[in-house]
Amino acid sequence: MSTPERLRQVRALFDAVMDQPTTERDAYLDHITQADTALREEVRELLASDSGAEDRSVGMRLGPYEIVRLIGRGGMGAVYEAVRADDSFRKRVAIKLVPGGLASELTLARFRRERQILATLAHRHIATLLDGGIAPDGRPFLVMEYIEGTPITDWCDARRLSIRERVDLFRQVCDAVQHSHTNLIVHGDIKPGNILVTADGTAKLLDFGIAKLVGADAGDEAVPLTRGGLRPFTPEYASPEQIRGAPLTTASDVYSLGVVLFELCVGSRPQRTANEAPARARGQLAGDLDTIVLKTLSAEPERRYASVAALSDDLGRYLGGLPVEAQRDWAGYRLRKFVLRNRGVVAISLLLLAALVTGTVTTLVQARRARAAQIRAERVNGFLVTLLSSVRPATGGRDLPVSEVLDSAARRIDVELANQPDVSSDLESVIGQSYLSLARYDEAERQFRSALEIERRIDGPRSVPVVMTLSNLGGVYLASGQLDRADTVFRQALAIRRSLSSAPDTVLADLIDDAGSVAHDKGQFADAERLHREALAIFRRLLGDRSDKVAVGMGDVAVALGEQNRWVAAESLHRSALAILEANHPEPNTLVADAMDGLATALDIEGKTAASESAYVETLALRRKLLGPEHPKYTWTLFNYSFLVFAQGRYQEAADISRQILALRGKTIPDTHPSIAASLQTLGRCEDKLGDTASGRRSLEESLALRRKVLPPDSWLIASGEGFLADHFIFVKQYGKAETLSLDAYGIMTKALGAQHPKTQVAVSRLVGLYEASGRPDKAAEFKAKLIAPPA
């Protein structure tokens, strides 16, 4: 028994000996202890105990491997660096060995599980299992890829990486964790020490020692990870529910990733409390990143990201400068194709809504394994039947009851289907399409996003349902003029679709078609034509020459042709498309109305006024019947028609039509919708012609102001507005104001559309007229020279 004094003496000797080189310790100990053999033996035992704790296994041969040094202890055993002794390259590996003498059945079972888990995982960012075996003394070992790396936090700090670089690196870790989740494996101990980054900047996730198979059978669960029922973990990185001892879930990993992300970006771990998210994250990180981290660190698992992929995607949006939270943005809106673009064509009546559901579910059935999907479809229909029978639609009304049904459905999905995410994602897609058809873009976006999150979790981030919902979401952005977002979403969908299969199908064709529509709305008409033709070819091959899809595709190509001033070809294509659709749909149909609208526009521009007018009238009747008089599609056709009426000199009539559209301003049509500025413009021109120039000026100025607010400054639509306001000032002989506006319009048109474009030519002839009227013949001549002879 050692007294305190004796113990201090032992410690002093221990320290002194430890300070000596390993080889000289024995001799040194003998030297300094001299005659006190008892003391010498005590220190010698301690030294042996210490070295035993460190490197008893060094030098040991395990099959072809030779242990070189102890790397560390943790998880379920010690990890050593070893070399493959029979290999002339002496390849370095890491070996994980069950500790000696304690290899209980439990430990062995746990070890087998880790091996089984690692064998399942093959990923660039997960340390690879190379081999495994049994040591001479019967202990099992695992041979792993040797990672020469630094913990992710140290790596980033040492290189003074920016926040963006850190987030970028962190997404590699997300990939690894998502991969393991996809293989139904929860890591359970994500922390910087288990994430090493190699010199070339590749992150590697290590140590699946306490990982768990999600939904593992009872036999597996019967192997507890620790005696006493508590899993070992690292408390600083563990989720609240993990600390409480609840079963490990993917949500726990999301939380741990959040702690790591926080630490990477803030430099310290979040202060945390039992039941709350770390409120202090607020303010330590800027904007969207703060929002992302907070969501990840939510105390309740269901408020976190539904999957690691969802987290990674949002980080991607953050890096890409895209909003992580949807914000309505009408900028970049292109006028022309609004009507023709609403492709989630759905009819707005309860009856048609029900039909739509059946249709969507059928599509989804094809996308998923038949039996499970069948069950889902039945549940979806069951929900809808209940829903529809609980709403008593007002007779005669169209929009209102459907809106109410949709709102009620959206609410009830949250409440009633919380535990059936597969069903709710299907329904959300259906409701999203219905909202889209009602031009309620915010609601549509919300539904699709929610469906997307669920589908990423259930079907996987690279699955057909995800592609389809992305396509729907892109449709919302396209319809609401958010072209860059639409572009991003469609590209994402296209990339996933192409990675799933190289064989063309209608999903692929739809996505190519969507890409064409984005190009069109961006004013890249030649690209639009090419993409639409590519999609059309696939539709033809797969569906035959007379399908709806083929006809709609022909309409898309025709519109692109029209924009390139090839109106005759456009008219002929529109007519072919219309013929197919009318044959397929003897009853009133939205697709027929769309095609007829396109034809009417082409005829109008070609100067075939009578034919155009009758096509417009027919389109309007159809739309009114299908959608009601307040639907954006109806009013858009009405606006196109007002152009024709104005060109006919029927100014009072054109003004009335414009006022009819403007009456819906702020009701079913937002102020930012292009038809509002366009209608104000037509109204102003009519007012001038009718002699009320004060009103005319007011309308035209308001129209231009709206466009300047909503559109990018180089948009030709702004130039168009300037041109019409200039016409007003020429009309009232205020030439100075007219000149400024005309020159600006000419500049924008030339830049946006080219010198030879008809719209630019209109701007040129306006300047010619202006200079002639204001008595400046030299200027007039200068611009006259820029005019090209009109085609015969």
Added chain:
Amino acid sequence: MGPVPQGDAAAELEQLLQVVYDELHTIAGRHLRRERPGHTLQPTALVHEAYLRLVGGNGLSAVDRVHFLRAASRAMRQALVDHARARGAQKRGGGLAVTLDEAIAGHEAPIIDMLALDDALTRLGAAEPRWAQVVELKFFSGLDVPDIAHALGVSAATVKRDWQFARAWLARELGTDGL
């Protein structure tokens, strides 16, 4: 806060210790009731559970956290010993087997007789209190070397050497393969 509490700070620590002890006692008792015979406790998990429960909605600064864990480590040790004694009184030779967190102890958790550990720690502390404190902080709160160094106001190298010595000595005293 300095490494060694003085005056009011010492009283404060004493008070904190009592609260932490009560909490840990409750938590440990709950865990023990849940368990089947022969099962063991993982003290670090208990301390962190106590931390979350006690600290509640307020959060602690890094300094306070170390302060807390220091108190909690001491309290944990006491709670475990009391439980072990109570068990021993109920069942002859009962004792209390404790698994020290392997990630912290550096080994596949050997099962340790808590009373023997307590006795050994007392003897170690009699020679130099800091050596026992290092063990407590490492065993019962899972602090790493820099945090322990910060808590005790000594260098990391000192903590490392303290730990190296204490581990070897305890292993010998307890007759285990290692700690």
